[in-house]
Amino acid sequence: MCLAIPGEIVSVDENESFLRQGQVSFGGILKTVSLALVPEARVGQYVLIHAGVAIHIVDEVEAQKVFECLRELGELEASERRSP
Amino acid sequence: MKYLDEYRDGAAARQFADAIRRCVTRPWTIMEICGGQTHAIVKFGIDQLLPPQMTLVHGPGCPVCVTPLELVDAAVTLARRPEVIFCSFGDMLRVPGTDSDLLAVKAEGGDVRTVYSPLDAVKFARENPRREIVFFAVGFETTAPANALAVYHAQQEGIANFSILCSHVLVPPAIEAILSSPQNRVQGFLAAGHVCTVMGFREYEPLAQKYRIPIVVTGFEPLDILHGIYLCVRQLEEGRAEVENQYARSVSRCGNRSAQRLMEAIFQVVNRKWRGIGEIPHSGLGLRSQFREFDAARRFELADYTVDEPAECIGGLILQGVKKPYECSAFATRCTPDHPFGAPMVSSEGACAAYYRYRRKCRVTSDEQRVTDN
Ligand code: SF4
Numbered sequence: 469m470c471l472a473i474p475g476e477i478v479s480v481d482e483n484e485s486f487l488r489q490g491q492v493s494f495g496g497i498l499k500t501v502s503l504a505l506v507p508e509a510r511v512g513q514y515v516l517i518h519a520g521v522a523i524h525i526v527d528e529v530e531a532q533k534v535f536e537c538l539r540e541l542g543e544l545e546a547s548e549r550r551s552p
Numbered sequence: 553m554k555y556l557d558e559y560r561d562g563a564a565a566r567q568f569a570d571a572i573r574r575c576v577t578r579p580w581t582i583m584e585i586c587g588g589q590t591h592a593i594v595k596f597g598i599d600q601l602l603p604p605q606m607t608l609v610h611g612p613g614c615p616v617c618v619t620p621l622e623l624v625d626a627a628v629t630l631a632r633r634p635e636v637i638f639c640s641f642g643d644m645l646r647v648p649g650t651d652s653d654l655l656a657v658k659a660e661g662g663d664v665r666t667v668y669s670p671l672d673a674v675k676f677a678r679e680n681p682r683r684e685i686v687f688f689a690v691g692f693e694t695t696a697p698a699n700a701l702a703v704y705h706a707q708q709e710g711i712a713n714f715s716i717l718c719s720h721v722l723v724p725p726a727i728e729a730i731l732s733s734p735q736n737r738v739q740g741f742l743a744a745g746h747v748c749t750v751m752g753f754r755e756y757e758p759l760a761q762k763y764r765i766p767i768v769v770t771g772f773e774p775l776d777i778l779h780g781i782y783l784c785v786r787q788l789e790e791g792r793a794e795v796e797n798q799y800a801r802s803v804s805r806c807g808n809r810s811a812q813r814l815m816e817a818i819f820q821v822v823n824r825k826w827r828g829i830g831e832i833p834h835s836g837l838g839l840r841s842q843f844r845e846f847d848a849a850r851r852f853e854l855a856d857y858t859v860d861e862p863a864e865c866i867g868g869l870i871l872q873g874v875k876k877p878y879e880c881s882a883f884a885t886r887c888t889p890d891h892p893f894g895a896p897m898v899s900s901e902g903a904c905a906a907y908y909r910y911r912r913k914c915r916v917t918s919d920e921q922r923v924t925d926n
Contacts, residue, residue: 469615469643469901470588470694470746471772472802474555486704486814495553502671505697505810514555516749516802519641519691519698520669523808524749526555530800534779538564541571 472518474526475499477511492517555801559773560596568778569601572785579605580788581737582781583730583873585723586744587614587901588772594906596774602781609737609873610906612726613744615691616643616899617871618826621859623690623719624649630686630717630852631657631664637680639673640688642666647898650859670702670716677706677714686848689716694746696720696837697811700818703839703846715848718838721824723747724755725835731763735874740784742770742777745799750815752807756795764793771799818843827895828861828868865894870903877907884912 475492480503483489488503492515502521509515515522584590590610593599599608612618628649631638638654645654645666658664663683667673670687677685689699699716706714723744730736743756748769756767766787770780780798787794797803815837824836839847848854861867864882869875877883877896887893889905896902900909 469641469691469899470586470613470744472694472746472749474553476554486701486708502669502698502701504701505808505814507810516746518694518746520671521698521701523694523697523746523811524802527801527804531555533800534559534775534798535564537779537782538567541567545570 470518472516472523474514474516475501476514477503477509480509480511490522492522556773559771559775561775565596565598565601565774565778568775568782572606572778572782573603575782575785575789576603576605577789579607580739580785581607581609581873582740582742582784583609583611583738584742584770584777585611585613585727586747586772587617587899587903588746589613589742589744589770589777590903591901591906592772592774592777594910597910598774598777601778606781606785608781609876610870610903611730611873612826612829612871613692613723614896614899614901614903615695615721616647617867617895617902618721618828619644619647619690619719619895620825620827621650621861622825622857623717624653625859626849626854627654627688627717628652628657629854630848631662632660633684633852636684636686637663637665637676638686638688639665639667639670639676641690643899643901644688644690646892647895648892670699671705674702674705674711674714677711678709681713683713684851685714687714687716689718689720692721692723692744692747693750694744696815696819697750697808700814703818703843704814706846707843712845715846715851716839717848719824720819720837721826722821722835722837724759725832726826726829727756727759729829729832729835730872731759731765733872735872738765738873740766740788741768742780742784743767743795745769745771745776745803748799748803748807750808750811752805753795753797753803754805760793760795766793767795769795769797769799769803771802826871828865828871830868862893867894867896867904870896877904878911880904884908
C-alpha cells in the first residue's frame with residue numbers, strides 16, 4: 469500500500485498552495501497529480517507519487533549512493549584478491 | 553523507468569549478496585517493516601541470496617493486514633447503504649469482514665468504487681451532491697498526507713457529502729511494541745522507506761538507542777533492500793546501533809515538512825487497535841475535533857463493538873515476526889487467496905499471500921529448515 473512511483477513533472481498549474489497540481493510522466497504515461505506538498509518542485513524534476521500526491525523531489529545526487537557503495541565493494545574485493 | 557530499472561540489476565544484486573556473505577560471522581535476524589518490501593523480498597528471492605546464518609522476518613507493515621475486523625465490518629455496513637458511494641483503494645476490497653467483504657457488496661449491487669487517490673473520492677462528492685461519498689482512509693504515514701489533503705479540499709470547498717472511515721496507523725509505536733515483547737527475536741530493522749519520506753527518521757533515533765538496535769531506512773527495489781541488509785549486518789557485526797539512511801534519494805532526516813504540517817492540522821495521535829496484534833497506545837491517527845463532520849463513523853452513527861478473529865489464523869504472530877506463514881496449519885490448504893481466513897493472505901503485500909504466490913512449490917527451503925531447527 470505504501471507503493472510510491474517516481475515520475476517526471478512535465479507541467480505545473482500554479483494554483484493556490486494546497487490546490488497546486490501538475491502533469492507527471494511515468495515512462496510516457498501522463499497523470500495529473502497534486503503538487504501541493506512539494507511547493508518547490510519544478511518542471512523536469514522527478515517526484516515520488518503516492519495515491520495521486522507528490523510526496524518528495526527525488527535527489528539526483530543521492531540516487532547514485534547505491535552504485536558508489538557497489539564500486540567501493542568492488543575495489544575492496546579486488547584489493548583483497550591482490551593481497552590474500 | 554528512471555529511478556526504478558537501474559535498481560533491479562541482477563549482477564549488482566549478486567555483488568551485494570557476496571558482500572553480505574563476506575561480512576556475516578554469526579546468525580542474525582532482521583525484520584523488514586513494510587509489506588512492499590516483503591513482497592519484493594519473496595518475489596525476487598532476496599532471502600535466498602543471503603547466507604544461511606541470516607533470517608529475514610516480515611513485519612507488520614501492511615496497512616490492509618492490520619486494519620481491524622470491526623472496521624472492515626463497518627465498511628461493509630456503509631457500502632450497503634443505498635445513498636452511499638463507498639470509495640476505497642483496490643487492495644481493501646477483498647479483505648474479509650466477519651460475514652462479507654466489499655467486493656461481495658459490490659456484486660450485490662452496492663456502489664463500491666476503487667480509487668487511485670482519495671482526491672478522486674472528493675471529485676465524486678463534487679459531482680454527486682445527492683449521494684454520500686465515504687472514503688476508506690487506511691494506511692501508514694505514507695498515505696496520511698494524501699488523505700489529509702482530501703479532507704482539507706472538502707472543507708475548503710464546503711463539500712458536505714464527503715466523509716472518511718479512518719484507521720490510520722503509525723510505524724514507530726509498532727516497532728516499539730515488537731521490541732518490548734518477550735517473544736522478540738528481531739536484532740535489526742529495515743525501516744519503511746516511504747513512511748520516512750513523509751516523516752523523516754528522527755523518531756527512530758531514540759528507539760535505536762533505547763533498544764540498542766540498528767535501524768536502516770531502506771527503499772523497495774532489490775538493490776535497495778540488499779544495500780539496506782548489508783548496512784544493517786555491518787552495524788550488527790561491528791556492534792553499532794544507529795539509524796542509517798540507505799534511501800537518501802527519497803528520504804531526508806526531517807522528512808516532508810509540508811506534509812507533516814498538513815497531517816498535524818487534520819489528524820491527532822490516538823490509540824489504535826491492530827488486527828492480530830491488539831491495541832497499541834498512540835499508534836494511530838484520527839480526525840481532530842474541528843474535522844469531526846468528516847468522520848463517517850460519527851456521521852452514520854456506527855456502533856462501537858469488538859469481534860474475535862478466526863482462532864486458526866496466526867496472522868498476529870506473523871505480523872510480529874514470531875512465525876512464518878508456512879508454520880500456520882491452514883496455510884495453502886484451508887486458507888488461500890481465494891478463501892482467505894486472515895488479512896495477511898488477502899493483501900498482495902501480506903506475508904501469507906507473498907509466500908503463497910511465490911513459495912508454494914519450493915516450500916522446503918533452507919530458511920524453513922532453519923526455522924524448524926530452532
Ligand atoms: S495462512 Fe491464513 S490463516 Fe494462516 S496466518 Fe496466514 S492468513 Fe492467517
